[in-house]
Amino acid sequence: METVFSKIISKEIPAKIVFESENVLAFHDINPQAPVHVLIIPKTTEINSVRNFIAGAHDKIIGEMLSAAKTIAKDLNIFDSGFRLVINNGADSGQEVPHLHIHLLGGRKFTWPPG
Numbered sequence: 001m002e003t004v005f006s007k008i009i010s011k012e013i014p015a016k017i018v019f020e021s022e023n024v025l026a027f028h029d030i031n032p033q034a035p036v037h038v039l040i041i042p043k044t045t046e047i048n049s050v051r052n053f054i055a056g057a058h059d060k061i062i063g064e065m066l067s068a069a070k071t072i073a074k075d076l077n078i079f080d081s082g083f084r085l086v087i088n089n090g091a092d093s094g095q096e097v098p099h100l101h102i103h104l105l106g107g108r109k110f111t112w113p114p115g
């Protein structure tokens, strides 16, 4: 499905990219909710959310996304202080873009439970 994220992958629209590999792209969120707010996405457009996740077929990409999160947290100096990873899925979660993405948030203290 074509979304704002697929247009970022194809470079049709610009983004502040912080990480890119064969299968994964990460860029700063346009509306940051913390001093560091990065979105980590697979380059494939076939996974709309965790609800589309297929065991076996998609295991590798999730591992690569988490590995990217670790690298980016180190690069952006939030690894030691701590950070939060969020994946919204569907209407009740507030998911806006139907392309799997991990929010990497850091640089401030977060409350729990989330709002």
Ligand code: AMP
Pocket (backbone or CB within 6 Å): 004, 013, 015, 027, 028, 029, 030, 031, 032, 039, 087, 088, 094, 095, 096, 097, 098
């Ligand atoms: P979600 O609500 O989990 O679907 O998150 C979608 C995120 O994408 C939001 O935090 C938006 O601010 C972000 N977003 C939307 N359009 C862009 C864009 N063009 N560049 C960067 N981030 C975007």
